[in-house]
Amino acid sequence: CHGSAVRQQRKFPHDFVFGAATSSYQIEGAWNEDGKGENIFDYENHNNPTVIVDQSNGDVAADSYHNYKRDVEMMRELGLDAYRFSISWARILPTGFANEVNPAGIAYYNNLINEMLKYNIAPLVTIYHWDLPKTLYDLGGLLSPEFSDWFEDYARVVFENFGDRVKSFITFNEPREICIVTLMGTGSGAETAILNTTAVTTYTCAKNLVLAHAKAYKLYDQEFREKQGGQCGITISVNWFEAATESPEDKEAAELRRQGEWGLYAHPIFSAEGGFPTEITQKLLEDNAKQSYDRLCLPDFTEEEKVFVRGTADFFGVNHYTAYLVTAAKRVTDSPMPSIMDEFDNVMFPDDSWPAAASPWLTLAPNSIYNALSYLRNLYNDPIFYITENGWSTAKDRDLFDDDRVQYYRASMESLLNCLDDGIRLKGYMAWSLMDNFEWSAGYTQLFGLYHVNFSDPARTRTPKKSAFVYKHIIKNRYVDYEYEPETMTMTID
Numbered sequence: 116c117h118g119s120a121v122r123q124q125r126k127f128p129h130d131f132v133f134g135a136a137t138s139s140y141q142i143e144g145a146w147n148e149d150g151k152g153e154n155i156f157d158y159e160n161h162n163n164p165t166v167i168v169d170q171s172n173g174d175v176a177a178d179s180y181h182n183y184k185r186d187v188e189m190m191r192e193l194g195l196d197a198y199r200f201s202i203s204w205a206r207i208l209p210t211g212f213a214n215e216v217n218p219a220g221i222a223y224y225n226n227l228i229n230e231m232l233k234y235n236i237a238p239l240v241t242i243y244h245w246d247l248p249k250t251l252y253d254l255g256g257l258l259s260p261e262f263s264d265w266f267e268d269y270a271r272v273v274f275e276n277f278g279d280r281v282k283s284f285i286t287f288n289e290p291r292e293i294c295i296v297t298l299m300g301t302g303s304g305a306e307t308a309i310l311n312t313t314a315v316t317t318y319t320c321a322k323n324l325v326l327a328h329a330k331a332y333k334l335y336d337q338e339f340r341e342k343q344g345g346q347c348g349i350t351i352s353v354n355w356f357e358a359a360t361e362s363p364e365d366k367e368a369a370e371l372r373r374q375g376e377w378g379l380y381a382h383p384i385f386s387a388e389g390g391f392p393t394e395i396t397q398k399l400l401e402d403n404a405k406q407s408y409d410r411l412c413l414p415d416f417t418e419e420e421k422v423f424v425r426g427t428a429d430f431f432g433v434n435h436y437t438a439y440l441v442t443a444a445k446r447v448t449d450s451p452m453p454s455i456m457d458e459f460d461n462v463m464f465p466d467d468s469w470p471a472a473a474s475p476w477l478t479l480a481p482n483s484i485y486n487a488l489s490y491l492r493n494l495y496n497d498p499i500f501y502i503t504e505n506g507w508s509t510a511k512d513r514d515l516f517d518d519d520r521v522q523y524y525r526a527s528m529e530s531l532l533n534c535l536d537d538g539i540r541l542k543g544y545m546a547w548s549l550m551d552n553f554e555w556s557a558g559y560t561q562l563f564g565l566y567h568v569n570f571s572d573p574a575r576t577r578t579p580k581k582s583a584f585v586y587k588h589i590i591k592n593r594y595v596d597y598e599y600e601p602e603t604m605t606m607t608i609d
């Protein structure tokens with residue numbers, strides 16, 4: 116009792132932004148309606164459905180294209196200050212290029228934004244959340260040297276059409292996942308196994324992505340900021356990687372892991388010196404030499420490019436889910452090809468005591484938001500942060516009483532408060548996700564929603580889970596009440 120009384124005194128400031136997040140392919144559906152073009156997931160999930168565990172796809176998903184008013188109603192029920200959603204590139208530019216703007220696509224996002232603004236819910240727009248137009252993929256996607264120009268053109272259409280009302284833009288969601296985990300814009304990997312040239316694509320993609328981000332940022336800065344008055348940043352997935360022991364080998368392994376996981380994208384933008392992290396380029400040089408490449412197998416940034424990219428973010432968006440312990444171990448490979456994996460001479464694993472979610476990669480690691488942000492803050496000179504995603508998955512047939520998700524969100528809140536107590540410039544937090552949705556290769560088997568979505572009901576009825584009531588209570592009262600239990604499971608708008 117005393118413990119909770121003490122905790123209750125720690126309050127979130129009134130201007131702290133509480134929200135929830137989604138992404139276009141995962142919720143919208145209407146994959147071929149009203150002039151939308153095909154994207155890489157439409158293509159891949161139709162032509163190669165076995166990649167998805169339940170062989171599902173996002174053709175209908177939560178059908179937010181037709182249910183956006185209900186979505187905004189849910190935001191009002193929760194009392195959200197903000198909602199983060201993404202724009203489907205092919206919905207507004209069916210050819211991928213800015214030569215043809217689809218008015219129905221623009222209208223959809225206008226309707227959504229206007230509906231939110233009626234109720235004072237601030238839109239946070241992700242410009243690119245993985246759903247690359249298929250046309251651009253066929254031209255090389257993120258590996259094309261033209262990619263940054265295509266992206267800049269697309270970003271201009273977004274700023275021009277929505278920037279009068281949208282004051283926060285995020286260029287990319289999770290460069291690492293785009294370039295390495297799924298290689299969605301580039302070729303190999305589970306989702307789009309067309310090319311497999313991991314070694315070279317990793318760094319080419321990273322560089323092209325960061326250049327595209329910088330071009331869009333500068334466009335906003337030079338042509339839109341003055342009249343629109345908003346902010347533009349990028350979201351990087353930053354999990355926490357802790358050395359498993361105090362040994363110098365484990366510490367070095369953990370640092371390499373951090374730099375390889377997120378430093379590759381954060382360093383060019385947020386560090387004072389710019390370019391790829393030296394830990395990575397050094398290690399690569401050594402590895403490349405062993406692999407009988409006598410030069411750096413990496414498209415490094417020129418001095419000019421370093422200057423161009425450095426400082427191109429008004430905030431650092433962090434998607435944070437979990438943590439791992441890292442221990443040094445030689446990676447066994449007989450591949451003569453250099454690869455990003457060469458940098459990860461380590462093994463990572465969660466601590467046994469951390470509760471596990473339905474997603475195999477996700478555990479509840481204590482205070483990991485604080486651990487990640489305090490590290491980033493010191494490394495990158497105290498940037499402004501938003502947590503742009505954080506959440507917990509449960510398995511598909513689970514009931515509405517998601518106490519494990521409640522436990523996760525409460526733990527996250529404590530970690531956020533630790534950040535604020537420490538003076539970290541953290542301005543907001545977006546829960547992933549507002550509603551159950553298409554979880555990429557896990558299909559509809561691992562669900563992250565505060566609201567349950569009935570995917571067998573044509574109306575895609577949404578029902579609040581217990582966690583929705585708990586999150587609502589936190590937002591309203593600005594502290595975590597561990598005693599709080601919803602009296603009924605009936606939601607109202609306050």
Ligand code: PNW
Nearest residue numbers: 138288289292352354436437476547554
């Ligand atoms: C995010 N990790 O991906 C994505 O932005 C969402 O689209 C996705 O649905 C959500 O998280 C849940 O998976 C992640 O390495 C990528 O821990 C990587 C990690 C976590 C989430």
